[in-house]
Amino acid sequence: MxxxxxxxxxxxxxxxxxxxxxxxxxxxxxxxxxxxxxxxxxAAGLFNPITGRKMVKTWNADRLFPCIKPLYAELEKLIGQRLIYDKAIYRPFFGVDEQNEWMGKSCDEDVQAYLEEVRTQPLYDEVHDPYGGIVLKNSGYLDIxxxxxxxxxxxxxxxxxxxxxxxxxxxxxxxxxxxxxxxxxxxxxxxxxxxxxxxxxxxxxxFAPVKGEILEMESEFVPEEIINRGVFRITMPDLRVRVGSTYSWHDLDIGPTEQGKEEILARLEKIVQGQAGEVLSHRTGVRPATxxxxxxxxxxxxxxxxxxxxxxxxxxxxxxxxxxxxxxxxxxxxxxxxxxxxxxxxxxxx
Missing domain, CATH: 3.50.50.60 (FAD/NAD(P)-binding domain)
Structure with missing residues (x-):
């Protein structure tokens, strides 16, 4: 050939x-x-324009994000299956300082393409967000x-x-x-x-490989938004919840660990309290980071x-x-x- x-x-x-x-x-x-x-x-498949602990616009976002949906829409047409899910991402504030910072940023043209709303009040009773948070747009996930x-x-x-x-x-x-x-x-x-x-x-x-672990769970709390702060929580089409992820640069062994599972659940409890549910699957992968x-x-x-x-x-x-x-x-x-x-x-x- x-x-x-x-x-x-x-x-x-x-x-x-x-x-x-x-x-x-x-x-x-x-x-x-x-x-x-x-x-x-x-991988979770997230496309998230505001990332990291400091909640900053992701590197090169203004070049990257206009290409995401058109490309995956072409692939949807090619294979005849839905792949892309437009979902708002809710990122709770950790304190009043962040709330004040984002009230100021809401007028900044640099982030307006990705910012749906700045909330000063909680979005859900189940979410620990006493200071509110930001609701992002032009975000979601790909069913990889x-x-x-x-x-x-x-x-x-x-x-x-x-x-x-x-x-x-x-x-x-x-x-x-x-x-x-x-x-x-x-x-x-x-x-x-x-x-x-x-x-x-x-x-x-x-290369600087990073091991990540991810859980799929049952839960009665199925918000439309992706909750993402220290841990991501995605409601899937079958109403299962995908939660993750860990980031390990040291333990690169293939296979899930109890430590990784407990780390994810502990982070989840800090942000979505009393809603963990039964763990249905626990998977790992090693990302080819640099x-x-x-x-x-x-x-x-x-x-x-x-x-x-x-x-x-x-x-x-x-x-x-x-x-x-x-x-x-x-x-x-x-x-x-x-x-x-x-x-x-x-x-x-x-």
Whole structure:
């Protein structure tokens, strides 16, 4: 089989980039081991414009957020399944100082596109929010598992995916092209999360993996809004509640931990009191984050036509739509990504 691009990995990054390439009339093949997509499958799928403990506008939000819904709407049409859920996010204040700060920010054009309301009174009896909070718009979540499963089926029907372990030792460059087990490709793209850290081409990149744990629970409290402060709490379409997440840079072992579960439940009780409910599932994944918390896009400095599209961490749902277009420009027009995401910023580590 001859293709333009061989993509390694069909997590969120590989799914979106392969779609972008085919939409641009490029031929592709994806090699993927489904069991290796844990980081994408365990992710909450949130797109949240105001993040962090200090509740600041997420990095590059004004570029990222206009791309989110249009891209996932295209994929909804492609696979015939709902993927994107527009949901307000409610972020309670921790004190009167935050309340006063956000009353002032509500007039700031820099955040108005994402701010629905500043509340000075509690929103729900069940939520511990004596100082009120902010209600965000242009926010919500993506059902990543449905996207990965249905897009995988679509790729299979097109004969564009091989489900197997990728063995880099069988990859050979000859005649100006890459050859792998009877496949010939003009270029190869590593979209395989932490798997790229084991590659001989990209092991020098400073990945900083983060383990996250997430719970699904039953609860009688099913607000329409996503509650998010120290922990996120999402009401799913089946009225189950998804809660998370932990962030561990030290314990990277695969598998859920009792400590992680107790940490999530303790954080939940601080913000949504007496509404924990029965835990129905407990899952983990290791996110392919980077030391500077920015993605990894670019072309290998010496290996011909070897690329990486990776390192999106916990904000992949927000980052991938915009940066897949930037990556497409690199692949098709040789337009270099900006320095803050370009892997050239790490060439000194080679």
């Amino acid at each position: 001859d293709v333009d691009f061989l993509l390694i990995g069909q997590g969120l990054a590989g799914t979106v980039l392969s779609y972008r390439l085919m939409d641009a009339d490029q031929s592709i093949l994806v090699i993927d081991q489904p069991a290796g997509n844990n980081s994408s499958r365990v 598992n449905v996207l990965l499963d249905e897009y995988n089926a679509w790729l299979k029907a097109k004969g564009r995916i091989k489900e197997e372990n990728f063995d880099e030792e069988q990859l050979v460059h000859e005649g100006g092209k890459w050859r792998y087990q009877g496949i010939t490709a003009k270029a190869i793209i590593y979209c395989n999360g932490l798997g790229a850290a084991q590659s001989s081409y990209f092991q020098w990149l400073p 030391k500077d918390r920015k993605p990894l896009l670019g072309k290998h400095p010496s290996a011909k036509n070897v690329y990486i599209f990776n390192g999106f961490g916990a904000k992949g749902v927000s980052l991938v739509p915009y940066y897949s277009n930037i990556m497409l420009d690199l692949l098709l027009e040789n337009a270099e990504p900006e320095k803050d995401v370009n892997i050239s910023r790490f060439f000194k580590y080679i």
